[in-house]
Ligand SMILES: [Zn+2]
């Protein structure tokens with residue numbers, strides 16, 4: 427089904443208020459920005475021991491994570507309406523991940539418009555017969571078999587490294603204006619971070635930037651990899667077939683701005699994730715067979731246990747042996763998901 431068909435089916439039960447921006451969420455930016463700056467000052471000036479510095483690095487990493495996720499919301503227009511304001515605020519939010527707001531917009535629009543399309547979604551590993559444009563993805567595909575020991579490493583660098591590689595890879599698809607904007611912001615962001623290293627010392631830099639960056643990547647990616655990698659490839663844009671919502675502790679969900687409600691986000695990208703739990707309930711009731719939800723830990727384990735390259739629409743493949751793997755959901759849980767799963771079809 428198309429997104430419009432789902433939203434038409436829910437229209438009687440969706441209030442117009444759900445689609446209004448929620449400007450109050452922007453307050454998280456000064457809060458997390460101040461936390462990151464205060465911890466950085468303490469790391470540089472307070473003559474702390476290694477353990478204290480590491481603890482502060484973890485706090486900065488959590489703030490980087492929340493800022494990145496807020497930037498995602500802002501760029502979708504669910505926080506503030508004015509375009510210039512979205513770009514300015516989001517630029518501050520995504521800079522800690524080493525990414526520029528203009529590029530994030532182009533990249534993320536490609537993902538939303540082509541979710542799980544084997545050739546067009548920049549965030550899928552594609553089929554064994556496919557040849558990803560992104561050279562880095564092409565290279566990394568050989569390391570994405572099941573139970574790869576590189577899994578934690580891929581999580582810890584994935585967002586930032588993938589963004590940098592993709593920025594170069596899709597230059598030809600951009601207009602001249604987009605090329606100038608994306609490359610300029612990339613240079614500004616990285617020159618800023620590197621200059622802080624020169625200024626405040628590289629040892630401190632590893633605590634106020636490198637460790638937080640790795641942690642933010644790890645947290646964001648631990649959700650990102652579960653949101654589509656267990657779903658089938660699809661060329662029709664069915665948001666319920668191509669996305670997975672994962673659940674975790676409610677306080678973690680709130681801290682991470684309900685980023686885990688990804689099916690709801692793909693169905694209504696401009697809706698504030700604040701309302702996603704309400705939409706999740708409606709989807710569960712209205713489309714019990716099409717809507718998928720899994721505990722975050724189980725989904726992450728399932729991603730680790732399965733290869734990432736697709737053999738066909740619903741099966742994965744081991745890149746070393748070229749043997750089709752079990753269907754995606756078979757390793758998700760020892761129990762069959764009680765809500766049924768179209769991915770089991772054809773087994
Ligand atoms: Zn997505």
Ligand SMILES: [Zn+2]
Pocket residue numbers: 498502534538691695
């Ligand atoms: Zn999005």
